[in-house]
Amino acid sequence: MGKKISMAVIRRLPKYHRYLKELLDKDRKRISSKELSSIIGFTASQIRQDLNNFGGFGQQGYGYNVEELYAEIGKILGLNMDYNTVIIGAGNLGQAIANYSGFEKSGFNIKGLFDINPRLIGLKIRDLEIRDIENLEKFVLENDIEIGVICTPKEKAQEIADVLIRSNIKGIWNFAPVDLTIEDEDIVIENVHLTESLFTLSYLLNEKNK
């Protein structure tokens, strides 16, 4: 592709993907950018611009073929591939992610679940045994793990990230409320900072009630 796509566009792609899936589930064959706009809440011109970044897909007077566009955006998002994934931290959040079947359906195969707590090690979540975090490095190396999901307390997160980096991880999905230091620019980090989202809510609540 070559061209650098802005993060704002990239972050809108999963939303397109989700809405197109809903249309597909309702057996919709095609949709105009205008109608897509009314459903998804971006302007029609925004939608056309976004999709033009990847070659367009729409046809004048026809609109978009729903199935085709869904598949294309899936491919752009890398959802036509599988990702070997481990979760580190098997508390409630780690278990919530391990239990969410939607992730496996999208190709994120959870191969291992790790914790430091001896009371958790050996327990099973779905068919997955919780393993001792001591074995994380070896496991990641030996099982071609590409994504590590960090669900530990913030005090442990950097240490875990360092282990993952040493074992050639490609991407980290970080739920710990801390910004990880990753020297290697080839490793992708995506943060979910729940507290920041909650504080945004409280800001907006107070603004409304002023």
Add this chain to the structure above:
Amino acid sequence: MGKKISMAVIRRLPKYHRYLKELLDKDRKRISSKELSSIIGFTASQIRQDLNNFGGFGQQGYGYNVEELYAEIGKILGLNMDYNTVIIGAGNLGQAIANYSGFEKSGFNIKGLFDINPRLIGLKIRDLEIRDIENLEKFVLENDIEIGVICTPKEKAQEIADVLIRSNIKGIWNFAPVDLTIEDEDIVIENVHLTESLFTLSYLLNEKNK
């Protein structure tokens, strides 16, 4: 205040708050926008601009008083107040949020936890009994609940949102992978779409490996 602050600025405020807390924990008294910039990763001019939206706080040649700025940003975020909160959906994710002590420390007091599953109703998470979702509307009305956290499957989320709206909720923190329809513009919604975050990660992973 009157002036409308952009969402981009608002979403950076919790990050300032988090980094200032870390500085405060290390007993830092003051910091220049330049040093703050090197820690937080925004440019010094971005930081000055952001904070100028709220009246500045910095002093030429001195920088920012860490404690003061932390307190001020906390106030702007509404963290000097308490919020009565309920969680709907007591699965792993709902329990993870109920168990996270950081939210209570910030003033989000979890008053009730609700589920539809008879096997969960009556169980206790910390000191909180899981209640029957049938009682949600009455509970929210009678206990001055301001924030509802939706941790249900997506099929149930709109129905729960409708109940919350009927019971005069002020804000909804939505974890269900669906965009809720809320007619009342005074109600604030903040979404956490985990799948969108994960798909952004897979996009970036593939872009790196091209």
